[in-house]
Amino acid sequence: MNLKELAAHLGISQTTVSRALNGYPDVAEATRRQVLEAARRFNYRPNPAARRLATGRAGTVAILFPVERNLLVDPHFFELLAGLAEMIARTEMELSLRATPPREELETYRRLVNAGRVDGFVLSSPTLRDPRIAELTALGAPFVVHGRTQETLPYAYLDIDNEDAFARATALLLDLGHTDVALLNGDAALSFARDREQGYRAALAGRGLSPAPGRITNAPMTEEVGYRQARAMLDTAERPTAFLASSVLLALGVYRAARDLGLAVGRDVSVIAHDDALPFLKAETFDPPLATTLSPIRRAGYRIGEMLIERISGVDPKALRELWTVDLVFRASVAPPHGLRGGAPAARAAGGDAGARRPAR
Amino acid sequence: MNLKELAAHLGISQTTVSRALNGYPDVAEATRRQVLEAARRFNYRPNPAARRLATGRAGTVAILFPVERNLLVDPHFFELLAGLAEMIARTEMELSLRATPPREELETYRRLVNAGRVDGFVLSSPTLRDPRIAELTALGAPFVVHGRTQETLPYAYLDIDNEDAFARATALLLDLGHTDVALLNGDAALSFARDREQGYRAALAGRGLSPAPGRITNAPMTEEVGYRQARAMLDTAERPTAFLASSVLLALGVYRAARDLGLAVGRDVSVIAHDDALPFLKAETFDPPLATTLSPIRRAGYRIGEMLIERISGVDPKALRELWTVDLVFRASVAPPHGLRGGAPAARAAGGDAGARRPAR
DNA sequence: TTGCGCATCCAAAGCGCTTTGGGGAAGGCG
DNA sequence: CGCCTTCCCCAAAGCGCTTTGGATGCGCAA
Numbered sequence: 001m002n003l004k005e006l007a008a009h010l011g012i013s014q015t016t017v018s019r020a021l022n023g024y025p026d027v028a029e030a031t032r033r034q035v036l037e038a039a040r041r042f043n044y045r046p047n048p049a050a051r052r053l054a055t056g057r058a059g060t061v062a063i064l065f066p067v068e069r070n071l072l073v074d075p076h077f078f079e080l081l082a083g084l085a086e087m088i089a090r091t092e093m094e095l096s097l098r099a100t101p102p103r104e105e106l107e108t109y110r111r112l113v114n115a116g117r118v119d120g121f122v123l124s125s126p127t128l129r130d131p132r133i134a135e136l137t138a139l140g141a142p143f144v145v146h147g148r149t150q151e152t153l154p155y156a157y158l159d160i161d162n163e164d165a166f167a168r169a170t171a172l173l174l175d176l177g178h179t180d181v182a183l184l185n186g187d188a189a190l191s192f193a194r195d196r197e198q199g200y201r202a203a204l205a206g207r208g209l210s211p212a213p214g215r216i217t218n219a220p221m222t223e224e225v226g227y228r229q230a231r232a233m234l235d236t237a238e239r240p241t242a243f244l245a246s247s248v249l250l251a252l253g254v255y256r257a258a259r260d261l262g263l264a265v266g267r268d269v270s271v272i273a274h275d276d277a278l279p280f281l282k283a284e285t286f287d288p289p290l291a292t293t294l295s296p297i298r299r300a301g302y303r304i305g306e307m308l309i310e311r312i313s314g315v316d317p318k319a320l321r322e323l324w325t326v327d328l329v330f331r332a333s334v335a336p337p338h339g340l341r342g343g344a345p346a347a348r349a350a351g352g353d354a355g356a357r358r359p360a361r
Numbered sequence: 362m363n364l365k366e367l368a369a370h371l372g373i374s375q376t377t378v379s380r381a382l383n384g385y386p387d388v389a390e391a392t393r394r395q396v397l398e399a400a401r402r403f404n405y406r407p408n409p410a411a412r413r414l415a416t417g418r419a420g421t422v423a424i425l426f427p428v429e430r431n432l433l434v435d436p437h438f439f440e441l442l443a444g445l446a447e448m449i450a451r452t453e454m455e456l457s458l459r460a461t462p463p464r465e466e467l468e469t470y471r472r473l474v475n476a477g478r479v480d481g482f483v484l485s486s487p488t489l490r491d492p493r494i495a496e497l498t499a500l501g502a503p504f505v506v507h508g509r510t511q512e513t514l515p516y517a518y519l520d521i522d523n524e525d526a527f528a529r530a531t532a533l534l535l536d537l538g539h540t541d542v543a544l545l546n547g548d549a550a551l552s553f554a555r556d557r558e559q560g561y562r563a564a565l566a567g568r569g570l571s572p573a574p575g576r577i578t579n580a581p582m583t584e585e586v587g588y589r590q591a592r593a594m595l596d597t598a599e600r601p602t603a604f605l606a607s608s609v610l611l612a613l614g615v616y617r618a619a620r621d622l623g624l625a626v627g628r629d630v631s632v633i634a635h636d637d638a639l640p641f642l643k644a645e646t647f648d649p650p651l652a653t654t655l656s657p658i659r660r661a662g663y664r665i666g667e668m669l670i671e672r673i674s675g676v677d678p679k680a681l682r683e684l685w686t687v688d689l690v691f692r693a694s695v696a697p698p699h700g701l702r703g704g705a706p707a708a709r710a711a712g713g714d715a716g717a718r719r720p721a722r
Numbered sequence: 723t724t725g726c727g728c729a730t731c732c733a734a735a736g737c738g739c740t741t742t743g744g745g746g747a748a749g750g751c752g
Numbered sequence: 753c754g755c756c757t758t759c760c761c762c763a764a765a766g767c768g769c770t771t772t773g774g775a776t777g778c779g780c781a782a
Contacts, residue, residue, distance in 0.1 A: 002738055013762045018740060028760060045476050049413035050738035053767045058410070060455070067447055075641050078439040085460040086428055094421070094457045094478070099446040115406050117455070224646040249641055256648055259620070280436050280610055285585040287617055363768055374732045379770060389730060411768035414737045 001042045010038055021046070048092075060094045061308055062118040064109070066102040074221075076247070076276050076297055080124055080146060083301025091309065093119075106135050113141045120312045122146065122304055127189045142311040144304050144320065147191045156311050156320035158304050162192050162274075165293040165326035166199035166244060169272045172328065173242045174207050176336045178270065182240040183211070184229055184250045188218035196246060196274070212240075221246055226253020234261050234269070241337040242270035248283055251290055251333075271333040274326075288332035295326045362403045371399055382407070409453075421455045422669055423479040425470070427463040435582075437608070437637050437658055441485055441507060444662025452670065454480075467496050474500045481673045483507065483665055488550045503672040505665050505681065508552045517672050517681035519665050523553050523635075526654040526687035527560030527605060530633045533689065534603045535568050537697045539631065543601040544572070545590055545611045549579035557607060557635070573601075582607055587614020595622050595630070602698040603631040609644055612651055612694075632694040635687075649693035656687045 007014040012031065020027045020035035027035075038044075048059055063084065065077060081097070088095040096118065100108040109132065112118045120142040123132055126149045133151045136143045145157040166183075173181050183200050186193040197216060204210055214233070219225045226245060233240055234257055245251045251273035258269050265271055266288040275283045275292035283290040307320045368375040373392065381388045381396035388396075399405075409420055424445065426438060442458070449456040457479065461469040470493065473479045481503040484493055487510045494512045497504045506518040527544075534542050544561050547554040558577060565571055575594070580586045587606060594601055595618055606612045612634035619630050626632055627649040636644045636653035644651040668681045 003740095004738075014739085015741080015762055015764095016760080019761090022740085026760060031760080045472075047414070047738050048476065048478055049410050049419070050767090051740075052410035053408070053414050053769085054738080054740040056767075065443075065446070067443065075436055075439070078436070078442075081439075081458070082426075082428065082460070085426070085458050089460040094455075095459070096455045097442070097446050097458050098456070099443070099450040111406075115409065117409055222641050222643075224643060227646065260648065280583050282583075282585060285588065287621065364770095365768075375769085376732055376734095376771080377730080380731090383770085387730060392730080408768050411737090412770075414739085415768080415770040417737075 001044045002047065003044075006035075006038060006042060006044050009042070010034060056116060058117050058119045059092065060096050060118050061088060061120045061122065061305075061312070062096040062098055062112060063122045063124065064098045064100050064105060065124075066105055067099045074125070075249075075278055075280075076221075077124055079276060079278060079297045080122075080301040080304075083298035083303075084122060084305045085301075086298075087302045087305030093309070106131060109135060109141070110139065113139045120144075120308050122301075122308060126191050128191055128194060130191075142308065144308045144311055146300060146304055148195075149191050154316075154318050156307055156317040158300055158307060158322045158324070159192075160295045160300070160324045160326050162195035162326070163199035163202070165274065165295075165328070166196040167203040168199075168328050169244055169291075169293050170200045170203035171206070172330075172334070173244075173270060173272065174203065174209070176270070176334070178242040178337050179209060180212055180215070180238075180240045181242045181244060182215045182230075182233055183217070184226055184243060184245040184254070185216060185218050186221050186246045193218060193246065196244075200244060212238075215240060221250050223249050223253045223256070226250035227256050228253070230254040230257035231260065234258060234263060240269075242334075243272070245271065245273040248273050248275050248278065248281055248286075248290065248292070251283075251286070252281070255286065266332045266335050268338050270335055270337070275329070283329070284331065286333065291331040291334040292329045293326045294329050295324060300324070362405045363408065364405075367396075367399060367403060367405050370403070371395060417477060419478050419480045420453065421457050421479050422449060422481045422483065422666075422673075423457040423459055423473060424483045424485065425459045425461050425466060426485075427466055428460045435486070436610075436639055436641075437582075438485055440637060440639060440658045441483075441662040441665075444659035444664075445483060445666045446662075447659075448663045448666030454670070467492060470496060470502070471500065474502045481505075481669045483662075483669060487552050489552055489555060491552075503669065505669045505672055507661060507665055509556075510552050515677075515679050517668055517678040519661055519668060519683045519685070520553075521656045521661070521685045521687050523556035523687070524560035524563070526635065526656075526689070527557040528564040529560075529689050530605055530652075530654050531561045531564035532567070533691075533695070534605075534631060534633065535564060535570070537631070537695070539603040539698050540570060541573055541576070541599075541601045542603045542605060543576045543591075543594055544578070545587055545604060545606040545615070546577060546579050547582050547607045554579060554607065557605075561605060573599075576601060582611050584610050584614045584617070587611035588617050589614070591615040591618035592621065595619060595624060601630075603695075604633070606632065606634040609634050609636050609639065609642055609647075609651065609653070612644075612647070613642070616647065627693045627696050629699050631696055631698070636690070644690070645692065647694065652692040652695040653690045654687045655690050656685060661685070 003014050003017060007017045016027055017035050020032045021039060052059055063081065085095050098108065121136060123143055123145045126145050126147045128150050130149045130151060133149060133153060133155050137153050145155060148157050148159045170181060183197060185197060217229045226249065230243060230253060243254050245254060251271055254271050255265055258265050263269050272291045275294045277296035283292045311317065311320055364375050364378060368378045377388055378396050381393045382400060413420055424442065446456050482497060484504055484506045487506050487508045489511050491510045491512060494510060494514060494516050498514050506516060509518050509520045531542060544558060546558060578590045587610065591604060591614060604615050606615060612632055615632050616626055619626050624630050633652045636655045638657035644653045672678065672681055
C-alpha cells in the first residue's frame with residue numbers, strides 16, 4: 001500500500017493525502033480525519049527510502065564506536081546504547097551503529113554527513129578537548145554529547161555532576177576520619193576523569209589536605225587494573241585507608257586486592273565507586289555491599305535520544321544542556337579508618353601508616 | 362556530486378556510468394576505467410536513499426534486542442554486536458539496532474520487512490523452538506541465527522559446539538575424581554543451555570553417573586544469581602565438589618559464595634565456566650585463574666555478519682551452517698576433589714558428603 | 723552487397739514520496 | 753456587483769538512482 005493507492009482509494013490527490021498525514025494546515029479537518037482513518041485501516045506506512053530521497057533527511061541517528069581488534073569495548077558504552085536504542089525505537093527513526101578504527105573516526109563522521117546518511121550523532125566519552133565537536137559543528141551536523149569538554153563552541157550535552165559527586169564522596173570519607181584516600185580513575189584524557197579528580201582534590205583541599213604521591217591513577221576501568229593498582233598501594237606500610245573508584249569494575253579489583261592481603265573492605269579499607277548501574281554487576285551485591293555515587297547511564301542514553309531529536313528539529317544547542325546531580329549511596333564498604341570506629345571524624349588516621357600527609361584541621 | 366553531474370563531466374550517459382560502476386558486462390573496459398577513475402577523483406558516492414528507492418533493497422541489516430525497563434540486557438549480546446558492527450562497517454551497509462518490547466518482537470520483524478526497511482537480520486539467543494525462524498522464513502527475509510534450535514526448517518546459523526564443550530569439561534572433572542558436579546546454566550528455554558546440559562549429562566552417563574537432585578539450575582547469568590545458587594548448594598553437608606557454569610559472571614558468584622563459606626576454589630571446590638571472552642572480565646585474572654571452555658563471541662559476531670551478507674546475496678541457507686569447536690582451557694580453579702590430590706581418578710569424593718550418588722566405575 | 727550477431731551505448735521510465743505553484747469556490751468588503 | 757482573501761485542493765516537477773528496451777556501428781559470413 002503506497003501513497004498513490006491510498007489516494008486513489010480515497011478519491012483525493014496524493015498531495016492532499018501527503019499533507020494531511022504530515023500535519024500541514026491547509027487541509028480541512030474532515031478530510032484529514034478521513035485520511036488518517038484510511039491510513040490506519042490499510043496499515044499504510046510511508047516508504048522511508050522515498051521520503052529520504054524527497055526530503056534529503058536520512059531518518060537516521062548514528063553512534064560511532066571506535067574499535068580495534070581485541071581492544072576493550074566499554075560496557076558503559078553499551079548501557080548508554082541500550083537507553084538510546086530504547087528511545088529511538090519509539091520514533092520513526094533508525095539507530096545506526098557504526099564501528100570505526102579510532103584513526104579514521106573524524107573521517108567517518110565527515111563521510112556519513114556528506115553522504116547524507118545520518119541526521120545526527122551521539123558522542124560518548126568526550127576528551128578534554130574533543131576534536132569531534134569542532135568537526136561536527138563545522139559540518140553543520142546536529143549532535144549531543146554525553147559529558148562535557150573544555151570546548152568553547154556551543155554544543156548540546158547531557159552530563160552528570162562528576163565533580164560534585166566525587167567531592168561529596170571524598171568529603172564523606174574525610175568526615176569519617178580518613179586522610180589518605182586513593183583515586184582510581186579512568187583515562188586522564190577523558191572529561192569525566194578530570195572532573196572527578198577535581199572534585200576529589202577540592203574536597204581534600206577544603207580540609208587542607210592534598211593527595212599523597214601516587215595516589216591517583218589513570219587507566220582503563222577493568223577489574224584487572226583495579227586489582228593491580230589497589231594491590232600495589234595496599235602492599236606497603238603506608239597504605240591508603242580508602243579508595244575512590246570511577247567504576248564498579250575497578251572496585252571489584254580493589255575488593256580482590258584487599259582480600260589477597262587479608263584486609264577487610266569496610267573495616268581495614270573503605271571503598272566508594274561510581275555506579276553507572278551496569279545491570280550485570282550490582283553494587284548492592286558486593287561483599288560487603290559497595291557504597292556508590294549512583295547515576296544510571298542507561299537513563300542518560302534515553303534522555304540523550306530525546307535531546308538529539310529536538311536538536312535535529314532545530315532547537316538551539318544552548319537550550320539543550322543538562323547537568324544531572326548524582327546520588328550518594330552509603331553502604332557497608334565504608335567505615336571509619338581502622339582503630340577509629342566511632343571516633344571523632346576529624347582525628348588522624350591510624351593503622352601504622354603515619355605518612356607525610358598534612359594533618360586534618 | 363551525483364550521477365548526472367559525473368556523467369556530464371565524462372560526456373557519457375548516466376546509464377553507462379551507472380552500469381560501469383556496478384560492474385555490468387556491457388560496458389567497454391576503457392570506458393569503465395575512465396568512469397572508475399573519475400568517480401574516485403570526484404569522490405563520488407551514490408546516494409543510498411536513491412539507490413534504495415530504485416532497487417528496493419534497504420542496504421541495512423538489523424538486530425533486535427528485547428528490552429523491558431530495568432531488565433538485564435546481556436553483555437554477551439553486546440559482544441556479539443561489537444563483532445557484527447565491525448564486519449558491517451567494512452561494507453556499504455548499515456547496521457540498525459532496534460529495541461523492542463519482547464511482546465512485540467515478531468510484530469516488529471514483520472513491520473521492518475514489510476516496510477522494506479531491512480534486508481536481513483541476525484537472531485541471537487534462540488530458544489528451543491524459536492518462533493522467529495518460522496516467521497522470518499515465511500516473510501522471506503534472510504537471516505542468520507547465532508545458535509541452533511529444534512526448528513526443522515532450513516536456516517543459516519553459526520553455533521559453537523556447546524554439547525561437546527560441556528561434555529569435555531565434565532569429563533575432565535570426572536577424570537580428576539569428582540562425582541558430584543553442579544551445573545549453573547542459563548534460562549532453560551535457550552538452546553545453548555539445553556545443549557550444554559546434554560553434554561554434561563552425556564559425560565556423566567558415560568561413567569554411569571547422573572546428576573544429584575537440585576544440581577542443575579537455570580536462571581539469568583549474573584554474578585548475583587551465581588552467588589545465591591552456589592551458596593545454597595555449598596552450605597550443606599552434601600555439597601558438590603565442582604561447578605560448571607555457563608558464564609564467567611556466574612563463576613564470579615561461585616567464587617564469592619565459596620569464599621563466604623571459607624572454601625578455597627581450586628582446592629575445596631573446582632570451577633569451570635564457559636568464557637565468551639567478555640573484555641572487561643577475564644577468566645585468567647580470576648583468583649585463582651578460572652578454567653574455561655573458550656569461544657570469543659565477538660569473533661562469532663564478525664563471522665555472522667559475513668554469512669548474513671552472503672545470505673542476502675542469495676546463497677542457500679543450507680550452505681551457511683557453521684559449528685565451531687570450543688577450546689578447553691585448563692587453569693588453577695580445577696583440581697581433584699579435596700583429599701584426593703594426586704589420588705586415583707576414579708575414587709569416590711571425600712569431604713563429608715557421601716550422598717546417594719552412584720559409584721564411579 | 724546484404725544480413726546477422728555482437729559489443730557498446732543511451733533515452734526514458736520508473737521507485738514513492740514531498741513540495742512548488744497555482745486554481746477554483748466561498749465568503750467578506752467597498 | 754466586482755474584487756480580494758481565505759480555504760482547500762491538485763497536477764506536476766523533482767529527489768538520484770537502476771533498469772528496460774532499444775539504437776548504433778562494426779566485422780564477418782553468405
